[in-house]
Structure formats: C-alpha cells, structure tokens
Ligand SMILES: [Zn+2]
C-alpha cells in the first residue's frame with residue numbers, strides 16, 4: 044500500500060490547497076444557495092481571474108522566467124501584484140522552479156516531472172518537500188530587479204490584501220450602496236472573487252504541468268513529453284501549445300500560428316503597440332517549420348522501420364512510406380540549407396512546405412490505420 048511520507052509533507056502549502064478547495068466546493072454553494080450572485084460579483088470574479096491568470100502567463104512565465112520580452116514598470120508591477128494573488132509563491136521562486144523544469148524536463152531535477160505521475164506533476168510536487176531543497180542559483184538576473192525582490196519579500200501579504208481583503212471590501216461597499224446587507228456582499232467578494240478564483244486559477248496553471256504534458260499532439264518534437272492542445276490553450280490562457288513552447292521557450296508566443304488561441308500573446312502584442320513592453324522575441328518561421336519537418340521525418344522513419352519488420356503484409360505501405368521519408372528528407376535539407384545561409388524565404392514557399400509536410404503526415408496516419416491488424 045502507498046504510504047504518505049509525513050515527514051516530508053509541506054503542511055502550510057497542503058493546508059492552503061486543501062482548505063481553499065473545500066471552501067470553494069462547500070462554502071461557496073451554501074452561500075450561493077442562500078444569497079445567489081449578482082452581476083457585480085460575477086464581473087469582479089471575471090476581472091480577478093483574468094488579471095491573476097494573465098499575471099502568471101504573461102508576467103511570471105513569459106516575462107520573468109523566459110525573458111521573452113522587456114516590460115516597463117507598470118506591467119512589471121501589475122503582474123507581480125496580481126501574480127501574488129494566485130498564491131503560487133513569489134515570482135523568484137516560481138521562475139527558479141520553472142527554469143529547472145525546462146532544463147531537466149521529464150528527468151530528475153524537473154520539479155514537476157510528469158514521469159513521476161500525473162498527480163505529482165499537477166499538485167504533489169507542491170505538497171511534499173524535496174530533500175534537500177535545490178539551490179536557487181538560476182535566477183541571479185531576477186535578483187537584480189528591485190520590484191521582483193520586493194514582491195519576493197512581501198508576496199503573502201500582497202496576495203492576502205489584494206487577492207482576498209480588497210474583493211471583500213469592494214463587495215461590502217457594493218452591497219452598502221445597493222441598500223443590501225454589506226456583510227453578505229463582503230462574504231460574497233471573499234468567496235467568489237477571492238477563494239473560488241484562487242482555486243480556479245491555480246488548477247488552470249497546474250494543468251500546464253500535468254495535462255499539457257499528457258494530452259495533445261507533438262508537432263515540433265517528441266523528445267520530451269510536452270504537447271500542443273487547443274482545448275488546453277483555452278483553459279490556460281494560451282499556454283496549451285506546450286510542445287512548441289518547450290522547443291522554443293524564448294518566443295513570446297506559445298500559440299505560434301496567428302489563429303491559435305493565445306490571449307497572453309495578444310496581450311503582449313497589444314502592450315507593445317501601447318509602448319508598455321518591447322523587444323518581443325520571435326523564432327523565425329523557417330526555423331519553426333524546420334522543427335516540424337524534422338519531427339515529421341523522424342516519425343515516418345520510425346514507422347518505416349516498424350513496417351519493414353512486419354514483412355510482406357506491409358510491403359506496399361512500406362514502399363509508400365519509404366518514398367515519403369525520402370521526400371521529407373529532401374525538403375528538410377533544402378530548408379535547413381536556406382535557414383543556415385539566412386536566405387529570406389517567401390511566406391508562400393514556407394506555406395507550401397508546411398502543407399506538404401502536413402499532408403504527408405495525414406497520409407501516413409491513414410495508411411497505418413488501414414493496415415490489417
Ligand atoms: Zn512544461
């Protein structure tokens with residue numbers, strides 16, 4: 044039987060995670076049953092959820108952990124204050140863990156290593172202490188940032204005041220001016236925009252470490268567990284294109300295609316037009332396509348080897364896949380040469396290559412599916 048290592052339990056974090064979940068699951072329905080919810084409480088929940096999630100994805104993640112753009116003080120301050128309201132530790136701690144996640148992904152040293160199981164990657168890693176705690180020697184650049192260090196020092200106070208007390212006070216006065224019981228308004232603000240929003244925001248962020256390493260496709264690389272999924276992108280404010288992100292972590296976009304759902308990327312882009320952020324880092328299109336082609340080629344080669352071992356039954360398919368591999372290899376080398384020689388490629392040429400790669404992958408899946416078992 045699995046035994047809980049009680050000596051390693053992180054009691055404060057565990058109590059917080061379980062306590063807030065219980066309040067959201069039991070306290071909130073009781074409140075809603077008795078008092079219902081008005082549009083104002085709902086709007087405050089929505090504002091707080093968006094502000095918190097964006098502060099984690101745009102601020103903690105893309106700005107501070109990956110330095111994928113530079114931001115002026117108002118953006119840094121906003122994301123640090125509302126990031127604290129997520130109760131996911133200070134930005135300094137978060138970035139240190141996250142940089143180790145990228146460096147050691149799926150291996151010892153990755154704090155939320157998915158190979159240790161779904162629940163470990165989702166929440167277990169927070170509930171148990173590591174012996175010994177890894178050194179925070181990978182965030183020295185952030186230590187020079189006075190705002191980051193200020194937030195590191197007061198993170199729990201900022202979260203408590205801005206994330207829980209402020210919505211309660213706003214709820215109090217809203218009801219007061221409506222001629223309703225102000226204490227009910229305060230309790231509503233605390234439960235809805237406060238606690239329930241924290242629980243939703245936390246699990247949506249934790250999904251990036253659990254589900255985004257479990258469900259979806261791997262168009263850019265299968266050398267790690269990270270996956271691309273449009274559904275996950277909706278739940279995580281754009282972070283669901285995680286396979287791309289692990290391949291090109293310094294790109295400010297996670298959903299790199301213009302149509303991919305990534306509100307964090309749209310926010311960063313809009314802020315750049317307003318002059319609040321600058322230096323947005325983008326991986327050149329040719330290099331992105333090259334990764335996609337390399338992965339397609341590897342996949343086709345792997346299936347070809349399998350088909351060859353199946354003997355005559357798979358002969359015809361095997362020949363078709365062989366042709367495919369040769370074509371993919373030729374395209375890949377041509378593009379690789381162009382990228383390394385820094386030849387400017389037209390959007391049309393890139394699109395044609397991309398379409399051809401995807402069509403071949405579709406054909407491959409179809410042929411394999413049609414193969415007699
Ligand atoms: Zn990841």
Ligand SMILES: [Zn+2]
Pocket residue numbers: 104108109141145288292
């Ligand atoms: Zn990342």
